[in-house]
Amino acid sequence: MKKATLTLKQNAIPAYRHARPVPYASLPIVEQEFDRLLNLGVIKPVRHADWAAPVMVVKKPDGSARLCFDYSTGLNDALQLHQHPLLYQRTFLLPLMGVMCSHESTSPMLIYKLNSTMPRSGSAT
Numbered sequence: 001m002k003k004a005t006l007t008l009k010q011n012a013i014p015a016y017r018h019a020r021p022v023p024y025a026s027l028p029i030v031e032q033e034f035d036r037l038l039n040l041g042v043i044k045p046v047r048h049a050d051w052a053a054p055v056m057v058v059k060k061p062d063g064s065a066r067l068c069f070d071y072s073t074g075l076n077d078a079l080q081l082h083q084h085p086l087l088y089q090r091t092f093l094l095p096l097m098g099v100m101c102s103h104e105s106t107s108p109m110l111i112y113k114l115n116s117t118m119p120r121s122g123s124a125t
Contacts, residue, residue: 007080014050015074026057029065033057037067051075 022030037043053073058066 007082008078009080012078015078016050016052017054017070017073018052020054020056022055022057026059026065029059029063030057030067033065033067 034043038045051074053075054070056068056070058068060066
């Protein structure tokens with residue numbers, strides 16, 4: 001299993017948020033899920049943590065539980081973002097359709113014409 005790495009901003013201040021109450025009927029399911037994650041090595045017990053996020057329990061259709069951590073309470077703001085620019089759709093779609101062109105020569109009208117003349121999936125040809 002590959003570990004995720006998070007990079008904090010230099011001026012990040014630890015955010016410790018208290019646990020939200022878990023419904024009594026859900027406690028056995030939550031304990032079972034924590035035990036499973038502990039056995040897999042995904043989580044490990046600690047005596048003290050500077051960072052803590054509330055956990056919400058979502059029951060799956062099969063009766064098991066999914067633990068959802070609410071990182072919007074402090075961790076998200078402290079993370080250094082790694083943003084990567086997205087390509088324009090026409091940059092990779094037009095060559096797939098057999099059209100070779102540069103960014104400058106690709107007008108929205110050309111894309112509209114190409115899309116309107118292409119056969120729709122599931123339609124009779």
